[in-house]
Amino acid sequence: MPDSYGGQTTQVYLTGYSYWDNTPPGSAQIARPVIHNRAGGTGTYEDPVTLAVGHVKNGGRSTMDFQAGTRFYIERIRKYAIVEDLCGDGNNPQDGPCHSGYNGHPWIDIYVGGRHSDKTFTTSCMYRITGLQNAIINPSPGLPVSPGELAASGCQVF
Structure with a gap:
C-alpha cells in the first residue's frame, strides 16, 4: 500500500554486512555501483547506505531481486539505503x-x-540490527535520518 512518503511500506528481513565479511573480506567492493564506487553512505537521501540484495544466476548473468538503484528507508535505524551490491555467493546464490x-x-x-x-x-x-524491520521502498526525501556509518554509532536503533 502506498504511504504518505511516496513509496511502498513493507516488512523486510534486515541483516548487515561489514568491511570484514564482505566479498572479498577486508574490502568495500560492490557489484553494482550506482552512487558509490565502494560500499558506504551516511544514510541521508542524498547519500544512502549501500544495500545488497539476493540474486539469481542464470547463464553467467545475475538477475537482482531489486533493481540496482532502488532506494529503501529503514525506519528502525533511520537510514536511507540504495541497492548497489549482491548478497549471496557461489554458483547458485538463488x-x-x-x-x-x-x-x-x-x-x-x-x-x-x-x-x-x-x-x-x-x-x-x-546482530543488533538483524530482524524484521519496517521499510519503505522508493521513499521520498524528508524522513528522519540519523546520519553516519552504522558501525561507528554501534548500530543504533530507534
Whole structure:
C-alpha cells in the first residue's frame, strides 16, 4: 500500500554486512555501483547506505531481486539505503537465504562499515540490527535520518 512518503511500506528481513565479511573480506567492493564506487553512505537521501540484495544466476548473468538503484528507508535505524551490491555467493546464490527471503519477507543486507572498528565489535553491531524491520521502498526525501556509518554509532536503533 502506498504511504504518505511516496513509496511502498513493507516488512523486510534486515541483516548487515561489514568491511570484514564482505566479498572479498577486508574490502568495500560492490557489484553494482550506482552512487558509490565502494560500499558506504551516511544514510541521508542524498547519500544512502549501500544495500545488497539476493540474486539469481542464470547463464553467467545475475538477475537482482531489486533493481540496482532502488532506494529503501529503514525506519528502525533511520537510514536511507540504495541497492548497489549482491548478497549471496557461489554458483547458485538463488538457493541461499538472501534470495529466498525470510518467512515470506524480502531479505536485504545493509553495509555497516567497520573498516576502522574491531571485527568482533562490528559483528556484534550487525546482530543488533538483524530482524524484521519496517521499510519503505522508493521513499521520498524528508524522513528522519540519523546520519553516519552504522558501525561507528554501534548500530543504533530507534
